[in-house]
Amino acid sequence: MLRAILIDNEPDCVKLLSLQLKMFCPQIEVVAECSKSEEGLHAIRSQDPDVVFLDIEMPQMNGFELLESVGDLKFALIFVTAYDHFAVKAFRYSAIDYLLKPADTRELQEAVKKIENHKRTFRSQINYAKEQLTSTFLPEKIALPYQNGVTFVNLNDILYCEADDNYARFHLANGDKLLASKTLRDVQEILEERHFLRVHRQFIVNLNQIKKLVKGGSNYLIMSSGQSIPVARNQRERLMQRFGWL
Structure with missing residues (x-):
């Protein structure tokens, strides 16, 4: 069982989330429900929870x-937040799990499943999310969670990402490879906000790192590193639209 604390200044939100966890996430035991941030701080210090569901905007x-x-x-x-879609990007880029109010049951179950394998959030992730929430620009880095922490990587240094079961393998321009504990679909949601595109069920590429598109019986890209990346037939049109090719 994972011991959880719920902190939100709206009591109804706390009660609803507690009920959802009880009904749909049996691996969670709610040990404290707090509608004041001071109560939440005391509960964290006294209860030593495994997970905290936390609102951001509180008096x-x-x-x-x-x-x-x-x-x-x-x-x-x-984080359980009422922030809009743009602000939520900060959580995605910092690799922090979040739920939009009111929490969708399926998304709640997925968030709980993720933390079963990664039972700690790092201070660097929180600082990064806070920094991005106060910025009007999309960040130039992405946070890649791995077993023992988080690595921050410049987006321009990524050549492409490759699916590896429930993980994503990042291939960097310097030859390094980083395995992140995110699915390629999770990565796609973040990277396609920038200069990346999923061109195949196995691959997301940095559009700035494409050297050539080879067309024929099977389409494929040649990256700046010389690596060949297949392009699915139904993705070729999206690729050409992103570049505005004639």
Whole structure:
């Protein structure tokens, strides 16, 4: 069982989330329901939870300020937010799990499943998310979670991403390969906001790193590294639209 604390200044939201967890996530035991940030801080210090479901916009002390008061983070964190789609990108880029209010049951179950394997959120992820939430620009880096932490990689240094079961393997311009604990679909949601495109069920490519498109019986790309990447037939049109080719 994972011991959870719920912190949200709206009592109805706390009650609803607690009910959803009880009904659909039996691996979660809610040990504290808090409608004030001060209560939440006390609960974290006294209950030593495995996971905290945390609202951001709260009076007196918002979610980020609460986390700063906690000190060392020994738990997984799931933000529960009413932020709009643009702001949510900050959580995606920082590899922090989040739920939009009201929480969708399927998304809640997926978030809980993720934290079963990754039971800690790192301070660097929170700082990065906070920084991006105050910025009007999309970040130039992406956070790649792995077993023992998080690596921040410049987007321009990524040649392409390759599916590897439930993981994504990032191939970098310097020859390094990084295995991130995200599916290629998760990665696609983030990278296609920028200069990337999923050209095949197995591959997402950096459009700036494409050297040539070879057409014929089977279409494929030649990357700046010389690597050949297949292009699915139904994705070739999307690729050409992104470049505005004639």
